[in-house]
Amino acid sequence: MMSLEEAIQHCKDVASGAAHQGECLECRNEHLQLAAWLEEYKVLQEISITRDEGETMKNYNIIKITLANRHTATWEEGEWDDYAYDGKVFIVKKDGSWVGLYNMDHVICVVVK
Numbered sequence: 279m280m281s282l283e284e285a286i287q288h289c290k291d292v293a294s295g296a297a298h299q300g301e302c303l304e305c306r307n308e309h310l311q312l313a314a315w316l317e318e319y320k321v322l323q324e325i326s327i328t329r330d331e332g333e334t335m336k337n338y339n340i341i342k343i344t345l346a347n348r349h350t351a352t353w354e355e356g357e358w359d360d361y362a363y364d365g366k367v368f369i370v371k372k373d374g375s376w377v378g379l380y381n382m383d384h385v386i387c388v389v390v391k
Contacts, residue, residue: 282320289313318365341370343380345385353378361390 280288302365311320318383341361358378360371368388370378380388 282316286313286316286320289316338390340391341387341391342387342389343368343385344379345380346384346386351378351380 289309289312293313295306315329339355341354341358343351345351358370358372362369362371364383366382368378368380368382368385369376370380
């Protein structure tokens with residue numbers, strides 16, 4: 279059985295033609311897409327910002343977002359009441375409106391406490 283890292287590497291090898299010189303272009307493209315999905319899945323596991331269904335935000339007071347340039351954005355109690363993550367963007371919400379939007383390509387860490 280392969281680890282996640284091994285699966286990502288295998289897909290990259292097939293996509294680059296390193297694993298099987300006879301692979302067709304369609305197969306290589308499919309493996310490239312699969313590698314991208316697996317890498318996104320790995321990121322989701324690492325940042326671990328999901329919450330249980332129905333979990334209330336009343337238990338949390340602060341959202342702290344550390345950006346790649348080392349700046350931080352801190353959202354304190356009263357400035358937000360919910361958040362969402364769609365796989366590419368972290369969204370801070372207040373009264374159903376989006377009040378903060380962060381591209382995860384530029385985020386190092388998100389802490390909700």
